[in-house]
Amino acid sequence: MLSTTTFSGTTTTISSISGSYKHLLLIIDRITSSTSGSYNNFDLTPNSLSSSSQTTATQRSNNSHTLNNNIFGPFLITNMQSAAGNQSIAIMIYNYASTTRFKPYSIVGTFTGTSPDGNHVPLVGGGALASTDAITAFTFTMVQSTTNGGTVQIYGVD
Amino acid sequence: MTKPNIQIHNIETDEITIREMTDEEFAHYQLVQDNFQTQQVELEAKAQAKAALLERLGITADEAKLLLS
Numbered sequence: 001m002l003s004t005t006t007f008s009g010t011t012t013t014i015s016s017i018s019g020s021y022k023h024l025l026l027i028i029d030r031i032t033s034s035t036s037g038s039y040n041n042f043d044l045t046p047n048s049l050s051s052s053s054q055t056t057a058t059q060r061s062n063n064s065h066t067l068n069n070n071i072f073g074p075f076l077i078t079n080m081q082s083a084a085g086n087q088s089i090a091i092m093i094y095n096y097a098s099t100t101r102f103k104p105y106s107i108v109g110t111f112t113g114t115s116p117d118g119n120h121v122p123l124v125g126g127g128a129l130a131s132t133d134a135i136t137a138f139t140f141t142m143v144q145s146t147t148n149g150g151t152v153q154i155y156g157v158d
Numbered sequence: 159m160t161k162p163n164i165q166i167h168n169i170e171t172d173e174i175t176i177r178e179m180t181d182e183e184f185a186h187y188q189l190v191q192d193n194f195q196t197q198q199v200e201l202e203a204k205a206q207a208k209a210a211l212l213e214r215l216g217i218t219a220d221e222a223k224l225l226l227s
Contacts, residue, residue: 003169008176010162011187016170041197043190075193141187143194154169 002154007031007140007147014154015137019097021156024135026091028109031150033080033142039113041143042077044091046103046135075143077123079113087111087150089123092157096135103129162187 005014017024033040080087089109095101106126113121129135140152161179168175179187212222 003167003172005167005169008165010164011179011183012165012167013183014167014169016168018170041194043193045186045190075197078197139183139186141190143190 025155033145034148035145
């Protein structure tokens with residue numbers, strides 16, 4: 001295991017990720033937002049993707065093909081129940097340290113959301129970061145609120 | 159304008175820093191917020207179009223689900 005980070009505030013960046021492994025596994029667990037009774041979106045962006053020169057292409061199990069700067073874009077989680085604390089997501093990113101290849105990723109997990117309220121919404125899908133830049137950082141953002149706990153563990157996989 | 163704080167966990171040194179966002183970090187933060195607003199507008203438009211279609215067809219949402227099941 002490379003790290004365990006507890007989310008804090010609106011934005012958490014994990015930096016200086018070692019490039020010594022073949023793949024990365026991220027386990028995101030029990031994220032909650034601080035705005036009681038609300039529904040929030042949660043974003044995960046690799047490196048500092050503020051331009052469209054590096055994009056992801058994602059296919060969700062229940063959604064159409066999307067292009068965005070964010071992993072699983074436009075949001076990793078949409079309409080997450082603020083205080084549920086049952087969110088659990090595993091993300092595998094392949095070739096993350098390569099400077100010549102794109103980075104495929106797969107996502108499995110669930111979060112507590114709406115339709116109906118309290119429903120455990122499955123997250124199943126994958127795509128690729130269409131960039132030859134090595135991934136050395138991740139930025140997590142809670143939209144319209146701040147995080148109130150939850151962790152992300154990062155594992156290097158050979 | 160005060161920018162939000164950002165937590166940075168350098169996992170090489172295990173050092174955790176909390177400070178105000180830089181301009182570049184704030185630009186990314188705003189992009190994420192803008193994506194959210196765009197998504198909300200799209201969802202609202204979709205919900206309105208759906209309601210209008212159901213009304214034209216003269217069926218309820220539950221009846222539409224039954225037809226598609």
